[in-house]
Amino acid sequence: MNRYQISRLVVPRSGRGVWLVGLSAAAMAFLAVFALALSVSAARLAQNWQAALSQTATVRISAPPEEMVEQTAIVLEVLRTTPGIADAREMTDDEQAGLLEAWLGPDLPLDALPLPRLIDVTETPGGPDRQGLRLRLSAEAPGAVYDDHTRWRRPLAEGAARLRQLANLSLVLIGSVMAAIVMLASSASLASNAQVIRVLRLVGAQDRFIAQAFVRRMTLRATLGAAAGAALGAIAMLLLPDPATGSSVLSGLGFQGIGWLLPVSLPVVTAILAWASAKATAFGVLKGVT
Amino acid sequence: MIAFQDVAHDYGGGPLFRDATITLEKGSFHFLTGPSGAGKSTFLKLCYGELRPTSGSVALLGQDMNTMSRDDLARTRQRIGIVHQDCQFLDHLTVEQNVALPLSATGRTVSQDNLADLLGWVGLAGQARALPPTLSGGERQRTALARAIIASPEVLLADEPTGNLDWDMSQRLVSLMVELNRMGTAVLIATHDMNLIRFVKTQVSARVLRIARGEVQTAGADL
Known part of the structure; x- marks a missing residue:
C-alpha cells in the first residue's frame, strides 16, 4: 500500500x-x-x-394644435442643421399609439387626446452640443424639449x-x-x-x-x-x-x-x-x- | 541513543522526579520500575517526545528535544519503536495495515515479504487480515510489538507491555524483545513485574532504573 x-x-x-x-x-x-x-x-x-439609450434622444413638442405642424417643421430643420445629429424623424401616429398602448391599452383614440408630437433623434458618437441645441430650440420652437434620456439612463445604470x-x-x-x-x-x-x-x-x-x-x-x-x-x-x-419569448420578468x-x-x-x-x-x-x- | 541531563518533570502538583541524568546506550537493555504513579509513563513519554521536560534537557538520538521542530520530532520517532499497554491501533485497519503504518505513513516502502515474515515471527501470520478489536490481549500486544519494530528502530520503548497478559504470553513477548536487543536495538521496558525482570536477566545483561521518592535511581545488575 x-x-x-x-x-x-x-x-x-x-x-x-x-x-x-x-x-x-x-x-x-x-x-x-x-x-x-x-x-x-x-x-x-x-x-x-x-448602449440602447446612449446615442438616442427624443424631442417632445407641446404646442397648440394650430402651431404643431409649423413647430415640428422648425424643429426638424434645426436638428438637420445641427452638428452631432445623425438623423431626426417625426414619429407616426401609429408609432406613438404603440408607445402608449402598454400604458393605456389598445384602440386608443389619439385624435381625441392633446398629445405632444415626438421626434426620434439619433446622435453621432460625439453627440451634439446639447446645451446649445436646447437654447436654439427654445428660441425657435418654444414648445420643444430635447430629452437625451440621461434622466432615464442614470437610474437604470445605477440600479x-x-x-x-x-x-x-x-x-x-x-x-x-x-x-x-x-x-x-x-x-x-x-x-x-x-x-x-x-x-x-x-x-x-x-x-x-x-x-x-x-x-x-x-x-x-x-x-x-x-x-x-x-x-x-x-x-x-x-x-x-427563454429571453426570446419575453414572457417573464x-x-x-x-x-x-x-x-x-x-x-x-x-x-x-x-x-x-x-x-x-x-x-x-x-x-x-x-x-x-x- | 537517549540522554537525560538533570531532567525534572512537573504536571503542576510538584515534580514527579528531578535531576534525572540517565543515558540509554546503543544496544542496551533497561527496565524502568517503580510504584504506580511514580512517573514511569511520564519518563517514557519524555523518551519519545510526547512530553517536554519541565527543566533539564533530553537528547533523542543526538538531537536536543527542546530545539526540535515538529517535523524533526516526527523524523526522530521514525527511529523509535513504541509499545503501549493499551496498544493504540487504528481499529478500522487490518492487523497488517496497522503493523505497516510506521512505513506507509512516512513514505517508506512496505515489503510484503518482510511484513509477512514479521507477522510470522510474532506469531500473527493467521491474523494478518483481522481487525484489532477481534484480537486477544496477547495478539494485540504482539501486533503492537510488530508495529513498533517494522521500521527497524534504534530504540524500543515499551510501557507495561505485559500488563494484560498471562505469564506464558508475557515470557513469549519479552523473549521477542530480547531477540531484538541481541540484534542491536536498545530496549527500555517500563514494568512493575519483578518476575519478568528476573526472567529477562537470565537471558541478557539488563540494567534496572527505579523511580522512587522523586528520583530516578540506577539499581544496577544486582536486582
Missing part, C-alpha cells in the same frame, strides 16, 4: 461532518449559480440599457450596478459560509479522530501527511457536492423562460455563450476554498498534538 492509499485509509469513512460538507457545498453551489446569473445579467442589462454589487456580495457570503462550514466540519472530524492522529504522530507521521488525509476527504466531498449543486442550478437556469436572467463557464467553474473554486480552509484548520489543530 503506498502513501496515497494509506492517507485515504487512515481516517475512518464514518462521520456526519463529512456529509454535512457535501450537502452544504451542493446547496451553496446551487445558490451561487443564481447569484452568478444575477451578477452577469445585471452587468449585461446595464450595458444593454447604456443595475447596485444589483450587481448585491449579487457579488451574495457570492462572497456564500463563499464565506462554505469556508466556515468546511472549517467546522474539519475541526469536528479532527476532534472525533483524536486517536487516529495520536497513533499517526506516534509512528512518526508528519503533520503534512496527517493533514493531507483529512484535507483530501473534505476537499473531495466539497467538490462533489458543489458539482452536484452547480449542475442542478444550471438545469434550473435552463428551465427559466426573469427572461433576462441567465448565462449566455461563454458565460456558462461560470457555473462550471464553481466546483473548482469550491475545491480551492475547501482545500485552503481544511488545511488551515488541520494544521491549527495538529499544533496542539504532540
Whole structure:
C-alpha cells in the first residue's frame, strides 16, 4: 500500500461532518449559480440599457394644435442643421399609439387626446452640443424639449450596478459560509479522530501527511457536492423562460455563450476554498498534538 | 541513543522526579520500575517526545528535544519503536495495515515479504487480515510489538507491555524483545513485574532504573 492509499485509509469513512460538507457545498453551489446569473445579467442589462439609450434622444413638442405642424417643421430643420445629429424623424401616429398602448391599452383614440408630437433623434458618437441645441430650440420652437434620456439612463445604470454589487456580495457570503462550514466540519472530524492522529504522530507521521488525509476527504466531498449543486442550478437556469419569448420578468436572467463557464467553474473554486480552509484548520489543530 | 541531563518533570502538583541524568546506550537493555504513579509513563513519554521536560534537557538520538521542530520530532520517532499497554491501533485497519503504518505513513516502502515474515515471527501470520478489536490481549500486544519494530528502530520503548497478559504470553513477548536487543536495538521496558525482570536477566545483561521518592535511581545488575 503506498502513501496515497494509506492517507485515504487512515481516517475512518464514518462521520456526519463529512456529509454535512457535501450537502452544504451542493446547496451553496446551487445558490451561487443564481447569484452568478444575477451578477452577469445585471452587468449585461446595464450595458444593454447604456448602449440602447446612449446615442438616442427624443424631442417632445407641446404646442397648440394650430402651431404643431409649423413647430415640428422648425424643429426638424434645426436638428438637420445641427452638428452631432445623425438623423431626426417625426414619429407616426401609429408609432406613438404603440408607445402608449402598454400604458393605456389598445384602440386608443389619439385624435381625441392633446398629445405632444415626438421626434426620434439619433446622435453621432460625439453627440451634439446639447446645451446649445436646447437654447436654439427654445428660441425657435418654444414648445420643444430635447430629452437625451440621461434622466432615464442614470437610474437604470445605477440600479443595475447596485444589483450587481448585491449579487457579488451574495457570492462572497456564500463563499464565506462554505469556508466556515468546511472549517467546522474539519475541526469536528479532527476532534472525533483524536486517536487516529495520536497513533499517526506516534509512528512518526508528519503533520503534512496527517493533514493531507483529512484535507483530501473534505476537499473531495466539497467538490462533489458543489458539482452536484452547480449542475442542478444550471438545469434550473435552463428551465427559466427563454429571453426570446419575453414572457417573464426573469427572461433576462441567465448565462449566455461563454458565460456558462461560470457555473462550471464553481466546483473548482469550491475545491480551492475547501482545500485552503481544511488545511488551515488541520494544521491549527495538529499544533496542539504532540 | 537517549540522554537525560538533570531532567525534572512537573504536571503542576510538584515534580514527579528531578535531576534525572540517565543515558540509554546503543544496544542496551533497561527496565524502568517503580510504584504506580511514580512517573514511569511520564519518563517514557519524555523518551519519545510526547512530553517536554519541565527543566533539564533530553537528547533523542543526538538531537536536543527542546530545539526540535515538529517535523524533526516526527523524523526522530521514525527511529523509535513504541509499545503501549493499551496498544493504540487504528481499529478500522487490518492487523497488517496497522503493523505497516510506521512505513506507509512516512513514505517508506512496505515489503510484503518482510511484513509477512514479521507477522510470522510474532506469531500473527493467521491474523494478518483481522481487525484489532477481534484480537486477544496477547495478539494485540504482539501486533503492537510488530508495529513498533517494522521500521527497524534504534530504540524500543515499551510501557507495561505485559500488563494484560498471562505469564506464558508475557515470557513469549519479552523473549521477542530480547531477540531484538541481541540484534542491536536498545530496549527500555517500563514494568512493575519483578518476575519478568528476573526472567529477562537470565537471558541478557539488563540494567534496572527505579523511580522512587522523586528520583530516578540506577539499581544496577544486582536486582
